[in-house]
Amino acid sequence: MKKLFAFLLTLLLSAVAAFPAYATDGTQAAADDTLLKIIVCLVIGLAVGLTVTLLMKRSMSTVRKQKRADVYVEKDSFSLTESRDIFLYSTVTRVRVNNSNNRK
Secondary structure (H helix, E strand, O other): OHHHHHHHHHHHHHHHHHOOOOOOOOOOOOOHHHHHHHHHHHHHHHHHHHHHHHHHHHOOOOOOOOOOHHHOOOOOOOOOOOOOOOOOOOOOOOOOOOOOOOOO
């Protein structure tokens, strides 16, 4: 965690150093420097956003998939009283089976 904050602080200080200084009479530096400022701000924002996202991802719980659901149910706490399958769409195909016993 300390390394991360040191990295962000170094990034911020290098971005501040990259900004062009104002002239001594109070006027702004050249217009080309505006593009540099925008790029530096985007890089800083991206770095901070990525850092926060990675920290949140790392703090998430590490749950593993189980092959069976009985791990999640306490013993004797579930009782199945009725079981049926309900299909919204179904196609029934009937094929007549011919054999020698069915012929007359």
